[in-house]
Amino acid sequence: MPFQILLGDFLNRNLFDFQWQIGLGQTLCYQFKSPGNSDHGGLIEVSFRSMRSVYAIANSYFFKLAKTNLGCFCDCPGGANHCNTFTDRCGNKPNCHNVFMTDTQSSGCFLKFLKLSSAVCCTVEVVPEGDQQYRALELSVPSMLAQFQVSHRDHLGNLLDRRTISVDLNSGVSVDWAVGLMVSSPGPKASVPPGWYFSAEGLQQDLFGNVPVNGLNEWNVQKLGWFKSQHRRMDLFESRSRHQPHLVSPIIEDCASNTFKATFATEFVNENQLKSARSLKQLHSFIKEIQVWNRHVEVVHRESPLLVLTLQHQKEVDVLLKTEQSYLFNFEGVLHLDSNSNQFLNLTLYKVRGVIHGQVQGFNSTLAIQITMGSEHVEVSHQRIKTSGLICHRAQVSLSLRARGQTDGALQKHLPCAQTGLNAFGKTQRSLQLKTYGPFGFGGTSGIGSEEINDCVLCLEFLGDIFAFSFTHWQLALFCLVVIVMLSSVIVCCLRWCLCCCC
Known part of the structure; x- marks a missing residue:
């Protein structure tokens, strides 16, 4: 890893500890030695690798999408009494309910001119809609974990120790290592709200929301997950909803020929049940990756505020800070406002390395940004930076970028603004309505x-x-x-x- 010496000598002398602010993807590197003993010293590297939020799974169950099989028999007035309150057409079928109605018109019957009502017996049977299985999850309040890679080298550059450490920012634990390391920042405020979500079996890298999901002891047909099981077995799915007999409202068109149609009282039955579901990656722009485990869910964040590190030595040392060499040749980009009014700066960087600082100037404000790259030279890099509240002036914003430590002028360009209209109700395609x-x-x-x-x-x-x-x-x-x-x-x-x- 190439480093550029910022301080020409060990000017920071006689230190037991010192503080440093570090951003996601950055590396803190410093050389230390004991006063009066140049052989007793070394090099410390601390890299901020990732920011994760870990959500304990408080409750979970498995469910399938449900569909209904409706069968009806209409008993014309004056005929044999085949349909009454004691008629059981379900038999021993699971998830099957008998429905008896007496206020049906006698269309098609011989005595229809008397305007007598017919009796109707129906069965409402709930069966799985396909083989796909889902898991409903109740997420708790998350723990914020910052992951660091720490390395210790001797004064000759030989690697003595390297390890990866995760620090829980909720508790602020101190790490006892070659040097003491303590993080005193609360971490990012953005998180997934506690509540019920669902995932598809076989797809553990995503989680879905934006639809109501039944709780563990809830069987509401107006929510997803009312056809559930506590286990993964395919033959134990059941519905205990007291509303199940009212899922379907049969409409008898011709009693004599037993012709009928049906209307459904909920959208969470038959097809298109997941039309409103959205991935959490779409709902929350801060999410980079999701991993669903058996008892917890891990969310990797795209961004993190600066963390304050405190590094402690057991004895007084002289410290020399070093920094990565940074470079930027050129860039281009666009400021995009999506259909949910999230604002992003989409950049393409050419021949870039290290840390890039910049300012985005809009009509009403100026926003400071920072882009952290690795120590390796990258020919082309695509970056997506979350911004907020920038108003375009003449459909443009001004962006200036400067590599850290760069002495010549910053690169400055006017970037175009693009926007997608807000979502309209009742339509899947993008449209605007007055x-x-x-x-x-x-x-x-x-x-x-x-x-x-x-x-x-x-x-x-x-x-x-x-x-x-x-x-x-x-x-x-x-x-x-x-x-x-x-x-x-x-x-x-x-x-x-x-x-x-x-x-």
Whole structure:
């Protein structure tokens, strides 16, 4: 690992301990020696490798997606009494319920003109929807673990000891090593909220949320996981929900021919049950990796605040700090605002090494950033940096980057801004809808929902960024209406001119 000496001599003398701030991916390196004895000394390296949050699994169970098999028999009035409150069409089938109804119209029956009601007996049977199995997990409050790699070399550079140490930031444990190491920072505040989530069996590198999940002793059909088992066995899944008989509402179309259709009282049955589920990597931008274990879940963070390290020696030493050589040749990038209003600076760095400091300047504020690379030279590196609150000016932001220790001027460029519209309800594709307001301020969706209006709204947002003003809803609608009327007038004039020329 190449190092550049910042201090020409052991100017930090007679120290028992000292503090240092270290960022994720950075390495602290210093040389020490005992005063008056140059042979008694060495080199200490401390690398901040990763930041993880570990969540204990408080409860869990296994479940499958459920589907219903509905079978009905309609008993016309005046005929044989085949359907009554004692009729059992389920037999010994598991997860099967009998449903008896007496207020059904006698359509198709011989005595239908008397307008007598028919009796209907139905069976609602719940069976697995496919073979895929899922696991519901209840996550507790996490522990924040910072992982360091520490190395100790003698004064000749020979490696004496190297190990990987994880420090629980919740408790602030001191590590007794060749030198004492203590972390006194609380770590990142971003974490996955405690609660119920689920994972797919065979896919242990992801966890899903954004849908309600039943608790361990909960059987609500309006949530996911009501068709559950305490074990992995495929034949023990059951539903104890008292709402199960009401999952399906049969509608008899013709009693004589036993023709019926059904409506479902919940979205968590049959197909499309997971349409609202989202990976935690999508819901929380700070998550880099997820690993689901038997009794805990590990989340690797993309970022971490600076940690304060305290290093203690048993005797007084003289200290010489060293730092990695940093370099940056060029860069390019874009500031992106996604459909959930998360803002990211997507950068491509060329010929880069070490630590890069920078500033992003928007319309209203300037944000300081830091990019930590390894000690090895990298030709091309793609970085995704979380930012917040930056407002683009003329659809651009200004970014200046400087390698640490670089004496010449910083690299500065204007980067374009890109944005994805907010998600619209009731549609899977990206779209924008205008809202209209009544005399009392109640909102509704306008009937002007075409692609032309969508392009108009995006254009107005772009103009607002350029001229630093914003449109209200009625101004948006009025402006777009004027544009459409003008375009229509131009088309009509062109058609009249063509007709006159032809005549």
